[in-house]
Amino acid sequence: MxxxxxxxxxxxxxxxxxxxxxxxxxxxxxxxxxxxxxxxxxxxxxxxxxxxxxxxxxxxxxxxxxxxxxxxxxxxxxxxxxxxxxxxxxxxxxxxxxxxxxxxxxxxxxxxxxxxxxxxxxxxxxxxxxxxxxPEFDGTLCLPGTHTKWVRVAGGQIMHFRTAMTGEMFALLSRQSVLRHSVISDDFSEAAFADGLAMSLSAPEGLLLDLFSIRPASLLNNTPPEAARARLSGLLIGSELAATRDYWQDLPVVVIGDAALSTRYVDALTRAGATARSSExxxxxxxxxxxxxxxxxxxxx
Amino acid sequence: MxxxxxxxxxxxxxxxxxxxxxxxxxxxxxxxxxxxxxxxxxxxxxxxxxxxxxxxxxxxxxxxxxxxxxxxxxxxxxxxxxxxxxxxxxxxxxxxxxxxxxxxxxxxxxxxxxxxxxxxxxxxxxxxxxxxxxPEFDGTLCLPGTHTKWVRVAGGQIMHFRTAMTGEMFALLSRQSVLRHSVISDDFSEAAFADGLAMSLSAPEGLLLDLFSIRPASLLNNTPPEAARARLSGLLIGSELAATRDYWQDLPVVVIGDAALSTRYVDALTRAGATARSSExxxxxxxxxxxxxxxxxxxxx
Missing domain, CATH: 3.30.420.300 (2-keto-3-deoxy-galactonokinase, substrate binding domain)
Incomplete structure (x- = not known):
């Protein structure tokens, strides 16, 4: 062959x-x-x-x-x-x-x-x-990953784009920062994700404080690790969405990538009020x- | 003895x-x-x-x-x-x-x-x-470090406080993220620090995008590493200041800690409009x- x-x-x-x-x-x-x-x-x-x-x-x-x-x-x-x-x-x-x-x-x-x-x-x-x-796609493509790309596409062209370090930040914080003690879990709390997301979306300037807060919440309140992990993810994706509003507020978004991560982003975008779907x-x-x-x-x- | x-x-x-x-x-x-x-x-x-x-x-x-x-x-x-x-x-x-x-x-x-x-x-x-x-101190203490503490002190008491992961974030990003290639330097550009600080203070929601941007700026524009390193520091401290405004906006701030880092924080706070000094x-x-x-x-x- x-x-x-x-x-x-x-x-x-x-x-x-x-x-x-x-x-x-x-x-x-x-x-x-x-x-x-x-x-x-x-x-x-x-x-x-x-x-x-x-x-x-x-x-x-x-x-x-x-x-x-x-x-x-x-x-x-x-x-x-x-x-x-x-x-x-x-x-x-x-x-x-x-x-x-x-x-x-x-x-x-x-x-x-x-x-x-x-x-x-x-x-x-x-x-x-x-x-x-x-060929007629007119909107935003979101490619989540280590470095998430937000790309405005129209007329078959890449018009402009931005990159967020969300994925790399999640990996560094969950594996190597003081938060690692609090977020070891294979489970994921949807409610904690939604909380973190809403917090970052409404007050994105608080990120460096809200991230640290995951640790004392687990020390003082015994927040379970699946909630801490989901909160970390929600805070970071919420911060990313607050930064990329121009890309999703008034434009249809198609998310491209790994199935689980795409579902997470479509969920987050939908909660934020965007019209988003995974690429078929x-x-x-x-x-x-x-x-x-x-x-x-x-x-x- | x-x-x-x-x-x-x-x-x-x-x-x-x-x-x-x-x-x-x-x-x-x-x-x-x-x-x-x-x-x-x-x-x-x-x-x-x-x-x-x-x-x-x-x-x-x-x-x-x-x-x-x-x-x-x-x-x-x-x-x-x-x-x-x-x-x-x-x-x-x-x-x-x-x-x-x-x-x-x-x-x-x-x-x-x-x-x-x-x-x-x-x-x-x-x-x-x-x-x-x-004993009469009435204001905010800022203790910069791996986890910077912002502490409201009055009447000899710790009233309330917040922690920012700024120092740990700087260490992780400068040593272990994609930015590490761009920020290796023993020098520090004050102008780039001031730029990053102003950017984060005025638009703190952009942090995850602005951090990534350090890498393409060095790839495309050959931004020197001392400027990239200072920008990283400025973006993070600016984000921290945007999050802790209640602690410094209308209160005197005394910064406690390592001399070089204290000087950096006093400088940042002063640029942001605060009344700040290092502890004597x-x-x-x-x-x-x-x-x-x-x-x-x-x-x-």
């Missing part, structure tokens, strides 16, 4: 790729833990070959199109950012140096914004996937890579 | 103590890294004896009065919190079990507040030291222990 071309989403922690057949069908999907974070520039080609060697046809050059952190400054080769506003499916990729003659590798750029300064790398391709499925489109990164490949093929022919 | 009694400030990371002579003079000051965080309950007496053995008079019982984390639940013995409002120099200490007949050890409680839930342990003794020097009183923990000992001696006789 040989690939017509290969689509790859190369993040900080993982590499995920798809071999695409001549009729555009997905022949196989493969993944490895060889993320950008573990590799030096000369480690990328071997990491790629380890997954695709048998998919390459001898004597023929196979195109590989990559999105994500492989194009960061610390990645395979830097694919400089394209500035907003921009159409996410037609960004110009950078050719990466390879020594195997069967490979031709291109890496898609991320998207940057001057003022306020902001960057994304990888998310633009998911957005391209959504726009490919829903699967495989957005793959679909974005397919859209980018189609654009590129048109340009190259 | 034998101590009349011994004053000890036993924190999470260190033990610091003073041998007091019969006329109240400090005979010697000693310290060790045997903080509460490194000890199990049966390790406290040996850690104390390692520092004071030669200060104890054979055949006589020497009083030791301790403040700080030695009285936490994970400490030598729990000294339960006293609720606000309370006079910090006359809290009732708890007797700790000892096996050496030359020792009689008491641990001072921390102070708690029901609503909003909050706790302090150790700071109350520094406050007792300040109140001993300035030295050795507050020692003076608080002396005041608590005097109160205790009166009670015991």
């Amino acid at each position: 040989h690939a017509d071309w290969i689509a790859a989403d190369w993040g900080t922690s993982n590499l995920r790729l798809w071999a695409i057949g001549p009729e555009g069908q997905v022949l196989t999907e493969r993944a490895s833990p060889d993320g950008m974070g573990k590799l030096t520039p000369d480690g990328f080609e071997p990491a790629l070959l380890a997954l695709v060697d048998d998919l390459l046809e001898p004597g023929r050059v196979t195109q590989v199109l990559i999105c994500g952190m492989a194009g960061a400054r610390q990645g395979w080769i830097e694919a400089p950012y394209t500035a907003t506003p921009c159409p996410p499916a037609s960004l110009s990729p950078i050719l990466a140096k390879t020594s195997d003659p069967r490979l031709s590798v291109r890496i898609l750029p991320g998207v940057s914004q001057c003022n306020p300064a902001d960057v994304m790398r990888g998310e633009e391709t998911q957005i391209a996937g959504l726009v490919a499925s829903d 489109h699967p495989a957005l990164a793959l679909n974005g890579l397919i859209a980018a490949h189609a654009h590129l093929s048109k340009e190259l022919t | 034998h101590a009349d009694w011994i004053a000890a400030d036993w924190g999470t990371s260190n033990l610091r103590l003073w041998a007091i002579g019969p006329e109240g003079q400090v005979l010697t000051e000693r310290a060790s890294p045997d903080g509460m965080g490194k000890l199990t309950p049966d390790g406290f007496e040996p850690a104390l004896l390692a520092l004071v053995d030669d200060l104890l008079e054979p055949g006589r019982v020497t009083q030791v009065l301790i403040c700080g984390m030695a009285g936490a639940r994970q400490g030598w013995i729990e000294a339960p919190y006293t609720a606000t409002p309370c006079p910090p120099a006359s809290l009732s200490p708890i007797l700790a079990k000892t096996s050496d007949p030359r020792l009689s050890v008491r641990i001072l409680p921390g102070v708690s507040q029901c609503n909003p839930a909050d706790v302090m342990r150790g700071e109350e003794t520094q406050i007792a030291g300040l109140v001993a020097s300035d 009183h030295p050795a507050l923990a020692l003076n608080g222990l002396i005041a608590a000992h005097a109160h205790l001696s009166k009670e015991l006789t």
